[in-house]
Amino acid sequence: MALNRKIAYIDLSTGKIEIKPIPLDVRKKFLGGRGLDAYLLYNHTEKGIDPLGPKNTMMVSGGVLTATLASATARTHVMAKSPLAGMIGSANMGGFFAPELAWAGFHHLVIKGKAEKPVYLWIHNGKIEIRDARNIWGKTVTDTQWAIREELGDEDIKSLVIGPAGENLVRIANVMTGIKNSGGRTGMGAVMGSKNLKAIAARGTMDIKIAHPKEALEYNKRFIDQITSAKVNQTQGTLGTPFIWGATNSWGGIRTRNFQYNQELYCDEIEPESIDEACAETIGPYHMTGCFGCQVHCRAKYKIPTGPYAGVYDEGPEYTSQGAFCGEPDCRSLETLLVGNHLVDQYGMDNLETGSLISWAMELYELGILTSKETDGLDLRFGNDEALLEMVTRICYRKGWLGDTLAEGGIIASEKIGKNSFDYLIQVKGVSNLHSDERATPALALNVATASRGSDHLRSRPAIDLYHLPEGVLRKIYSSPVPYDGPLSSEHTEYIGKPWQVFWQENCYMAVDCLGICKYHTVFLGATLPNFEDWPKVIYYNTGLELTPREIWDIAERCNMIERLFNLREGLQREDLYRGDMLNHRYFDEPCQRGAPDVVGRAIDREKFKKMLDEFYEYKGLDQNGVPKPETLKRLGVDKEPSHLL
Amino acid sequence: MEPMGKVLVISPEKCTGCRLCELVCSVFHDGVSNAARSRIKIMKWESEGLYIPMSCQQCQDAPCMIVCPVKAIFRDEKLNRVMVNHDICIGCRSCVAVCPFGAMNFNVIDRKNFKCDLCDGDPQCVRFCEVKAVDYVDADRVSTAKKKAAAEKITAAQRQAVALESELR
Numbered sequence: 049m050a051l052n053r054k055i056a057y058i059d060l061s062t063g064k065i066e067i068k069p070i071p072l073d074v075r076k077k078f079l080g081g082r083g084l085d086a087y088l089l090y091n092h093t094e095k096g097i098d099p100l101g102p103k104n105t106m107m108v109s110g111g112v113l114t115a116t117l118a119s120a121t122a123r124t125h126v127m128a129k130s131p132l133a134g135m136i137g138s139a140n141m142g143g144f145f146a147p148e149l150a151w152a153g154f155h156h157l158v159i160k161g162k163a164e165k166p167v168y169l170w171i172h173n174g175k176i177e178i179r180d181a182r183n184i185w186g187k188t189v190t191d192t193q194w195a196i197r198e199e200l201g202d203e204d205i206k207s208l209v210i211g212p213a214g215e216n217l218v219r220i221a222n223v224m225t226g227i228k229n230s231g232g233r234t235g236m237g238a239v240m241g242s243k244n245l246k247a248i249a250a251r252g253t254m255d256i257k258i259a260h261p262k263e264a265l266e267y268n269k270r271f272i273d274q275i276t277s278a279k280v281n282q283t284q285g286t287l288g289t290p291f292i293w294g295a296t297n298s299w300g301g302i303r304t305r306n307f308q309y310n311q312e313l314y315c316d317e318i319e320p321e322s323i324d325e326a327c328a329e330t331i332g333p334y335h336m337t338g339c340f341g342c343q344v345h346c347r348a349k350y351k352i353p354t355g356p357y358a359g360v361y362d363e364g365p366e367y368t369s370q371g372a373f374c375g376e377p378d379c380r381s382l383e384t385l386l387v388g389n390h391l392v393d394q395y396g397m398d399n400l401e402t403g404s405l406i407s408w409a410m411e412l413y414e415l416g417i418l419t420s421k422e423t424d425g426l427d428l429r430f431g432n433d434e435a436l437l438e439m440v441t442r443i444c445y446r447k448g449w450l451g452d453t454l455a456e457g458g459i460i461a462s463e464k465i466g467k468n469s470f471d472y473l474i475q476v477k478g479v480s481n482l483h484s485d486e487r488a489t490p491a492l493a494l495n496v497a498t499a500s501r502g503s504d505h506l507r508s509r510p511a512i513d514l515y516h517l518p519e520g521v522l523r524k525i526y527s528s529p530v531p532y533d534g535p536l537s538s539e540h541t542e543y544i545g546k547p548w549q550v551f552w553q554e555n556c557y558m559a560v561d562c563l564g565i566c567k568y569h570t571v572f573l574g575a576t577l578p579n580f581e582d583w584p585k586v587i588y589y590n591t592g593l594e595l596t597p598r599e600i601w602d603i604a605e606r607c608n609m610i611e612r613l614f615n616l617r618e619g620l621q622r623e624d625l626y627r628g629d630m631l632n633h634r635y636f637d638e639p640c641q642r643g644a645p646d647v648v649g650r651a652i653d654r655e656k657f658k659k660m661l662d663e664f665y666e667y668k669g670l671d672q673n674g675v676p677k678p679e680t681l682k683r684l685g686v687d688k689e690p691s692h693l694l
Numbered sequence: 695m696e697p698m699g700k701v702l703v704i705s706p707e708k709c710t711g712c713r714l715c716e717l718v719c720s721v722f723h724d725g726v727s728n729a730a731r732s733r734i735k736i737m738k739w740e741s742e743g744l745y746i747p748m749s750c751q752q753c754q755d756a757p758c759m760i761v762c763p764v765k766a767i768f769r770d771e772k773l774n775r776v777m778v779n780h781d782i783c784i785g786c787r788s789c790v791a792v793c794p795f796g797a798m799n800f801n802v803i804d805r806k807n808f809k810c811d812l813c814d815g816d817p818q819c820v821r822f823c824e825v826k827a828v829d830y831v832d833a834d835r836v837s838t839a840k841k842k843a844a845a846e847k848i849t850a851a852q853r854q855a856v857a858l859e860s861e862l863r
Contacts, residue, residue: 115727117717144713151728190741227740253730255803261725265718269822276824334825337743338712343824345710349743361742 049257050116050591051075053155056176058169060243061102061161065176070155075593076603077685080112080155082138082561083607085127088158089136090614091690099131099235100217100242102162108208108248109156110146111564115256116590117268119275120342120566122146124208124225129618130234130501131219132457133478133627136614137239138501139223139231140561142339142347145250148206152252159243168207168247170200173254181246185215188394189224196249207249211396213444214241219457220401220443220480224393228347228363229339232398234479234501235457259592267589271578276343278574284346285336289367290320292573296484297375300643301514303483304375305430306404306411307474307634310485311642317382318374323365326353326382337363344568352386365389371483372403377410378430388437395444404480405454405461406439408473417467424448459626470625474632477502477620481632487640488650489513491546494660498550498629500611506567508554512575513540525571526552529580529597541646543656547663558604559583605668606684609676612668613689622661622674629661629674699774699833702810702817704747709827711736711745715819722818723808731801733810734819734828747828749819750797750810752776758789758798758809774833775812783807 057066070084078084085107097103106128113121124146130137149155153174166181184195189211197205206225213221214237221237222230231237240246258264275281283291296302300311316322327335330351338345352360365373365385373388374380392399406428412418413428420426426448428435442451453461459478462470474481479502486493491513492505499507512525522536526549536545553571556579560570563583571579578586580597587593587600595603612620615627623630631652639651662672669680681687716732724731734749752775753759759767759776766782767789769775778789783806789798790807798809810817812830820830 115717117721117727147729151730194741227743253728253803255724255726255728255731257726258721261721265721265818268718272822272824331743332707334707335743336710337745338710340712341714341717342712343714343822345712345825363743 049259050112050114050150051593053110053150053256054153055156055158056154057158057160058176058178059161060159060163060167060178060245063178065178067174067176075112078607079562079603081109081123081564082125082127082140083558083603083610084156084562085109085125085138086136086607086610086614087689088156089127089129090610091692092158092160093129094693095617097129099129099134099137100238102160102243104129104239104242106159106236106239106243107156108149108159110150111562112155112593113587113590114155114564115147115150115340116258117264118563118565118586118590119268119271120339120344120569121564122340122342123561123564123566124149124231125561125564126208126223126231126236128236128239130478131238132235133459133502134618135477135620135627136501136611137234137236139233139236140506141223141225141229141231142342142566143206143225143229144340145206145208145225146564147340148250148252150252150256151254152250153254157248159245162242163244166244166246168196168245168249171248171250171252173252184246186212188212189396190227190394192247193225196247200249202251205249205251207247209247209396210237210240210245211394213395213397214238215246216444216446216455217241218397218444218446218455219460220398220405220455222392222396222398224396227361228393230393230398232400233504235398237396258590260589264589267585271582271586272343274576274578274582275569278576280574281344281568284568284573285344287320287324288336288346288348288364290323290365290370292367293318293370294320300488300640300647301485302371302375303474303481303485305378306376306407306472307485307632307638308411309642310487310640310647312375312378312380313642315374315380317380318370318385322382323348323385326350326386329353339566342566344566346568350386352383352390355383355387357387357390360390362386362390362393364393366399368400368482369403372399373436375483376403376407377436379433379436381433384433384437388440391437391440395440397440397444400482401457401480402440402443403483404474405443405458406436408458409439409450409454411472412465412469415472417469418450418465422465423450426450471633474634475503476629476631477615477627479503485640487635487652488643488647489540490543490652490656490660491540491549493631493635493652493657494546494550494664495553497631498661498664500608500615507557508550509572510546510549510553511573512571513546513549515575516540517575521575525575525579529601541650543653543660547660548667550664551667554608555601555604556580558607559600562603562607563587602684606686608668609680609684609686610689612670612676613686616675620674622672631657700815700830701752701774701833701836702749702812702820703829703831703836704749705827705829706746708825709736709745709747710825711738714822715747715828718818718822722813731808733799733808748795748797749828750776751795752810752812757792757794761788761792763788773812773815776809777811778807778809780806
């Protein structure tokens with residue numbers, strides 16, 4: 049049974065390992081994955097601890113549906129207090145690790161303390177062993193995984209690892225699995241590194257009994273048809289996420305030159321079709337690959353076609369890499385994109401943070417806030433491809449003053465750089481923004497500002513807001529499973545109705561993260577994809593757990609509230625630029641200069657934004673300061689949390 | 695009854711490596727999710743992005759059938775497949791050792807060998823593989839597709855040759 053997968057408490061300081069079942073009442077309140085991780089984090093960390101100290105607790109998990117027949121139950125979730133601004137740290141990745149962990153008998157790992165010397169965990173059919181990792185310390189992301197397979201003599205082992213960036217406590221380091229599946233946001237790789245934990249290796253051959261196998265097979269087939277019939281997923285399956293770049297850049301939704309413009313011009317080389325061509329030329333006509341059980345197969349395979357890295361294999365590049373190595377630093381070369389993507393994959397570093405921080409430094413350099421003294425002679429102009437790639441390596445190995453400084457993440461770096469450098473740092477809660485430009489799209493701006501883990505597009509983004517869907521369609525989606533009869537607007541530049549959409553999406557994505565499935569399989573980029581109404585059956589057939597759409601919604605709302613409570617405990621304040629639900633001033637003060645006619649000249653209206661925030665808080669049951677009302681905590685059954693601080 | 699001539703056809707280049715086939719195989723046959731129980735397995739060379747689905751070829755002159763000391767393995771001509779009679783099987787694993795494709799497996803939980811049975815004519819791996827890396831087609835049509843692909847290359851070469859000739863003229 050999926051429900052009998054265990055939770056393991058691992059103390060790396062003492063070497064003590066405790067394995068326990070997950071009580072059904074806890075399941076029914078927090079389900080699994082990110083939701084249950086949030087509950088564990090809130091109860092297993094004290095206020096104000098050092099994120100890179102032994103008192104931080106790191107959670108690793110699969111969702112309640114992991115490895116079952118629910119279509120793409122590939123996601124692994126990692127959570128801890130973030131070393132960026134001390135808010136909630138959370139990262140989610142595809143690949144094959146979580147299913148292997150589930151077959152090895154576990155859904156959740158709670159990792160505490162700090163090992164004396166580098167170690168890795170070996171999880172095999174119900175057993176957990178702490179092993180010496182001195183021989184693999186220093187290795188890149190893929191070399192680490194291959195070395196573990198060789199050492200343990202099993203090619204089917206799946207590992208969750210850190211690269212050199214995580215070892216060097218680079219605060220934007222990833223946790224990774226496979227060639228490029230990355231738990232990228234909020235510096236979870238640095239937390240793992242701070243524990244001297246190089247990797248978690250899993251291999252399992254334990255049955256997960258499917259509650260109703262026949263029905264699960266039939267329903268899954270229907271589910272897959274629904275998912276693959278969506279045009280957006282068919283396009284993802286052909287061009288991968290770079291297709292989003294093409295679509296978004298055309299109307300002016302891509303941040304360039306840090307945050308000076310909202311569209312990249314003359315960028316034929318990095319358009320989705322050009323990337324696709326390079327993949328086809330180096331791999332062949334079938335060059336897409338998929339995560340566990342997924343029929344969308346949105347990840348491309350490529351070999352770097354030219355230059356010093358010619359012939360090197362990697363996967364991607366994703367939409368985020370296009371922003372990181374092209375749009376934001378204003379570079380337009382395919383080779384730079386593919387090499388940059390490869391470097392961060394090997395170092396285990398968040399492409400998004402890397403590109404954003406270097407582009408920020410480029411603007412500071414052009415403004416004279418940074419000089420060649422701080423860059424150790426590097427000519428850090430926008431559009432300097434060589435300087436961009438050199439900075440990637442310098443951050444990973446903390447080389448030079450600026451490399452070491454940017455490795456600390458935006459907020460600490462801005463304090464070290466000084467002057468008014470912080471004004472140019474495009475971040476929320478210490479986490480750099482995606483390269484998407486939300487100045488013309490209030491709904492997306494509100495999402496970025498209020499996302500629990502800091503600036504983020506995968507926590508509550510109503511991306512379908514960009515499609516100008518008829519109001520009737522929006523109402524059908526957004527007024528279930530809880531009724532909503534307030535306004536909704538098909539216009540993406542509008543402010544009305546958007547707070548509800550963000551609130552709805554926040555709960556939708558939380559549910560997805562508790563189930564352990566991919567966001568491409570829900571209402572994220574496609575309006576026809578499954579959501580609350582479709583999940584009860586898939587949960588019941590696979591696990592036997594009976595939940596109504598409304599009950600799933602309630603679980604999601606509860607889990608989101610736990611994340612809010614964690615952030616509040618760590619000092620979240622409504623409009624604080626460091627730890628609040630607030631955007632960089634450029635969102636309000638510098639209108640878009642490029643793009644479609646209805647985008648040019650647009651910026652976010654500060655007063656209207658505040659009103660949206662008020663309304664969003666109201667839906668969440670928060671007061672005007674963003675603090676939950678006592679009745680909200682009671683309604684969600686979290687008024688006694690933290691209930692068992694450990 | 696007319697014998698069914700359908701066979702499992704694997705096109706490795708189309709495989710995305712997602713392993714949904716392994717999952718549905720174990721659920722269909724054993725009611726559990728467990729890739730270790732799957733009759734089909736994706737062999738991977740991850741650092742090169744190569745994925746090759748491996749399953750039973752249902753050989754006409756099957757080595758497993760020949761080697762079996764108790765004649766527990768037989769051909770089911772109706773579905774064009776090789777089957778194991780577990781009432782007769784003694785679990786000696788000679789078939790596992792002799793299969794040139796590694797398609798005969800041994801399950802340590804149930805202590806039995808197991809292999810692809812084409813899901814009694816509706817292979818679930820085929821049903822769920824959207825990219826058709828695994829397909830189920832009439833045996834006499836397998837080579838037709840390859841013929842056409844090869845012929846296409848020849849016509850392309852011919853067209854190029856004609857174009858080149860006209861350019862030279």
